[in-house]
Amino acid sequence: MMIKIVAIVFTILTIGSLWLTYKGTGLQKVETHSTLKHVRSIHAGGWASSSGGGFSSGK
Amino acid sequence: MSEIYAIRCTNCGGSLNIRGGGRVTTVTCEYCSSVLDMTAEYKVLSQFQDKYRPTVPFKLGMVGTIKGVEWTIIGWVSYKTTDFPVERWSEFFLYSPLYGYGWLIYEEGILSFSKRVRDFSLLKWQKNKTNKMPFFRKSHYMLAEEPYNIEIDFVQGELSWVAKANDTIRCWDYNGPNHKSLTVEKSANELESYLNERLNNKEIYASFGVKQEDQVEEELSTIDSLFKEDTLEASDKSRKSFLMQMAILIVVIALTIGYSFVSSKTLFETDTNQPFSQLIKVDSSAFLSKIVIKAPTPAILDTLKFGIYNRDSYVFTIDKNSLNSKNGNIGRTWDRGDDEVTIYLKLERGEYRVRLNMSPPLDAYSKIKVVIEEKVVRLTYLLIVLALLLISVALSYKSNTPNNGSQSKSQYLWLFFAAIFGYVFFGFYILLFIGAFYMIASYSKDAENLWDNDDD
Numbered sequence: 408m409m410i411k412i413v414a415i416v417f418t419i420l421t422i423g424s425l426w427l428t429y430k431g432t433g434l435q436k437v438e439t440h441s442t443l444k445h446v447r448s449i450h451a452g453g454w455a456s457s458s459g460g461g462f463s464s465g466k
Numbered sequence: 467m468s469e470i471y472a473i474r475c476t477n478c479g480g481s482l483n484i485r486g487g488g489r490v491t492t493v494t495c496e497y498c499s500s501v502l503d504m505t506a507e508y509k510v511l512s513q514f515q516d517k518y519r520p521t522v523p524f525k526l527g528m529v530g531t532i533k534g535v536e537w538t539i540i541g542w543v544s545y546k547t548t549d550f551p552v553e554r555w556s557e558f559f560l561y562s563p564l565y566g567y568g569w570l571i572y573e574e575g576i577l578s579f580s581k582r583v584r585d586f587s588l589l590k591w592q593k594n595k596t597n598k599m600p601f602f603r604k605s606h607y608m609l610a611e612e613p614y615n616i617e618i619d620f621v622q623g624e625l626s627w628v629a630k631a632n633d634t635i636r637c638w639d640y641n642g643p644n645h646k647s648l649t650v651e652k653s654a655n656e657l658e659s660y661l662n663e664r665l666n667n668k669e670i671y672a673s674f675g676v677k678q679e680d681q682v683e684e685e686l687s688t689i690d691s692l693f694k695e696d697t698l699e700a701s702d703k704s705r706k707s708f709l710m711q712m713a714i715l716i717v718v719i720a721l722t723i724g725y726s727f728v729s730s731k732t733l734f735e736t737d738t739n740q741p742f743s744q745l746i747k748v749d750s751s752a753f754l755s756k757i758v759i760k761a762p763t764p765a766i767l768d769t770l771k772f773g774i775y776n777r778d779s780y781v782f783t784i785d786k787n788s789l790n791s792k793n794g795n796i797g798r799t800w801d802r803g804d805d806e807v808t809i810y811l812k813l814e815r816g817e818y819r820v821r822l823n824m825s826p827p828l829d830a831y832s833k834i835k836v837v838i839e840e841k842v843v844r845l846t847y848l849l850i851v852l853a854l855l856l857i858s859v860a861l862s863y864k865s866n867t868p869n870n871g872s873q874s875k876s877q878y879l880w881l882f883f884a885a886i887f888g889y890v891f892f893g894f895y896i897l898l899f900i901g902a903f904y905m906i907a908s909y910s911k912d913a914e915n916l917w918d919n920d921d922d
Binding site: 410411413414417418420421423424425427428429430431433434435436437438439440441442443 | 794
């Protein structure tokens, strides 16, 4: 019985998510991106991970 | 099959067949119900006369196969609980020359196989009787009900111990995975543990040659049938059907994921340093439209004002200070330092005007890239559902994998996952191939057009 309920729930979930995906409900979004911030974070990561520290101005 | 020899009952002279091996110590006469001691010249040890004889589908001497081993029924003990409500069941003593002894338990149409286990630590169990979840062979077992007392109701045939009418046995039943249970039995002289496993009625009846009219199936009231655990057959069937349904759902999601790689269509694309006003036509209301605006620097992005309009009014506008959407709240505008913005927007089928303004105007070398696509599939929901589906399938396999470690089942599990991932990635590469084919086809078409133009 339990297994049937789980199967039904998953079927509803799948159909529901397909429908929401098709309609785009809740998926509208504005995403922003900064190349500069990304570059900075790469440099920060590179500096932090380098052994012995030292100067790394990123220039 | 075990060897048979016949003796005469020392009490009534009735003919008794002896089928069991060396550990059999008593035989109960089926005519006078005297328990005869096989170790002391068949002396009468006790009597079960005037006892209730249950109606059962099995009888002594029947031979059948349980779990791949041939067993002969050599003895029969019927038990009843001492407390109200009185429950009765029969246990048939089985003998196999190669595998020793076991029990076939019959209770109102339910059949189980039981075998004494010696690797369950009774010493540990005795020390901690209050533990309701003993651990045995990599599985937890849970106390099914409070311990109860039983006594022998009826005996026939051979046994490896002396059955006495008034002997009381105290039992602890623990339910485990895969229709298994563990029983600890404590009598005056012994403490023993048994591992029980539910059997498929049809198979056992057929194997022991039980006539159709004698076969008894479990009878459930309407209420009981709602709450009772599925029978072995039904649970196997429902498990298969569950896995089949899950597989279909996973394939549907995988197909959608595959489709998402080829579904989108570019409506408009430009690399400009000039303001523009462009008419676009959205052909389908399905899924989302995606607008990407990429500026060379954050300062240039801050000079932009982008908008999508239909005949009546704006649908969406964005600049560094504000974001307005007819579709409700879909987020906020970019921050200082951002140089790219991606907008996922629901645009119904129809014509729209796209406008990009900039103040102040850009120099000749700074280009703004704007790309507008339709039918973009965002997989957020589907990936979550897919993860849940895979987890549930994995759990379903794990809970049904025998604890002794069936290699084939775990192999199936890995094959299943490999098939899913293989499908997704293989499907992905096919789609890449199709995409590449279309790209080459469109380039060659452009090239052809170019040649045609040259000819002109």
